[in-house]
Amino acid sequence: MTLPFPFDNSYARLPDRFYARIAPTPVAQPSLVRINRPLATSLGLDADWLASDEGVAVLSGSQVPEGAEPLAMAYAGHQFGNFVPQLGDGRAVLLGEVVDRQGIRRDIQLKGSGPTPFSRRGDGRAALGPVLREYLVSEAMAALGIPTTRMLAAVMTGQPVYREAELPGAVLTRVASSHIRVGTFQFFAARGDAEGVRLLAEHVIARHYPHAAQAEHPIRAMLEAVIAAQARLVAHWLLVGFIHGVMNTDNMSIAGETIDYGPCAFMDAYNPATVFSSIDQGGRYAYGNQPRIAQWNLARLAETLLPLLDEDEPTAIKLAEESLNTFVPAFESAYHDGLRRKIGLSDGQPGDQDLVRALLAAMVENQVDFTLAFRRLADAVQGPDHDEPVRGLFLDPTAFDAWAVTWRQRLAQEPQSRQAIRAAMRATNPAYIPRNHRVEEALAAAVEHRDFAPFEALLAVVQHPFDDQPDNARYAEAPDPDSRVYQTFCGT
Incomplete structure (x- = not known):
C-alpha cells in the first residue's frame, strides 16, 4: 500500500528537547476551501486523495496520517528587539517531512491546529482571514520567483475562534524547506546548551548547506551561507515593494525563505518609510529598514555560534564580525x-546607481505607485511617444521628463534592441501583485459571506504576475483614496 504521505522525519530524530511531541486537535466539521494541486504533484502527493474526506480530516488535524510524527518545534526570539527565551510553535504542528520530486526535503506543517505546550495561554487556532491572506501572498511570492514557504491547503474547521470578534476557524497546511529559524538557535544558546546548538548546526548543514561540510570551517561556512541567502531574499522583497511587517528573529528562516506572513503588505506609492503592521508603532520593520534589520537578526544568529567558531572568544567574535x-x-x-x-x-x-536613486527620489516626491511605474517604464523604452502612461503617475510629470532624458542616454549604450530591453523589463517588473485593497475585498467576502469567488479570482491573477491579462486589468490598478489600506493586522 502506498502511504498518502511518504514521510521521512529527520527533525523528529533529533533529541526530545528540540520539540514537544503533540498531536493536532480534532475539529468539529472540517470542510475544504482549497487544495494547491500543482504543489501537491511536485511533492509526490495525490491531490484527489487530499481533497477526499479522509484527506480533509488529515489537513484539518482531525486525523494523523500513517508515518507522521507530529511535534511542535521549540524556539526563542527577539520580538521588536526584546528577547523572549521561549516561544515555540504555539499554534502549529509539524506532521513530518517528505522528499519532493526534485529530491528536496520539505516540511508539512499544520498551522492553526490547536494548542501546544508553547501556546502561552493561546487557543492554538487560526482564523479564516489570516489563513487566506497567507495563502494568497505566499503563492504570489512564489510566482514572483521569491523564496517562500508554500501553501498546500486551506480547510475550515467548522468552529469559531475568538479574537476581537467571533470569526470562522481554519487550518493552513504549510510547506517549507524547513521551519528552523534564527530563534531556534537562540533557544539553545539562551540555555547554555552548546551541544544543542552544535546538533542543530549539523542538522542545518546536512539539510540546507551540504557544501559547508566540506569547508575548512563548516560552522562559519554555514553562517555565511545563511547570510548570503538572507541578503538575496531581502533584496528580492525590496525589488517588488514587499514589506514583511514582523521581522523578529523567530520569523527569519535559516533556509532563506519568506516565512510567517502575518501583517505583510505590498506598497502602493513608493516611500521607504512605509509601514502597514498595526503592531509596528515605531516603524522598526518599515520597508526601507528591512536590510538593516536582517543584518541585526543575523548578528543574533552569529552570537549563538560563537563557541563553535573558535574556543577563544575574541577570535570567535572577530570571525563572526568578518x-x-x-x-x-x-x-x-x-x-x-x-x-x-x-x-x-x-x-x-x-x-547607474545615481540614475536609479534619482528615479526613486522623484517617485517619493511625486507619490508614484511602485509597481505601475516600473511596469509602464518598459513601454517607455519604445520612445518618448510612449511616455504618457508612466509620466502620468507623477504629480509633476516634468519630474519624469527630466529623468527620462538621462535614462535614454544610458539606454543608448545597451547592446540589446529596444524590443529585447522591453521584453526583459516586462519579465522583471510585475503587472500584478496582491494589492492590499484587493486582498481585503477577497478576505471580507470569504469571512463574512463564505463567498470564495473573489479569493479564487485574485489568486488566479497573482499566480501569473508578469502576463498581460486584459480581462483582469482592474487588479493592476492602484487603489483610489477611498479604498486604500493603511494598516494590516497579525492573525494572532
Missing part, C-alpha cells in the same frame, strides 16, 4: 543588480 560584514555587499549587489534590470540595464556602469 562573516557579518559580507551581508552588505551581498545585499547591495543583489539589490542594485535588480534595480538596473528594472530600468532596462543589463550590465553595470558608473553612474
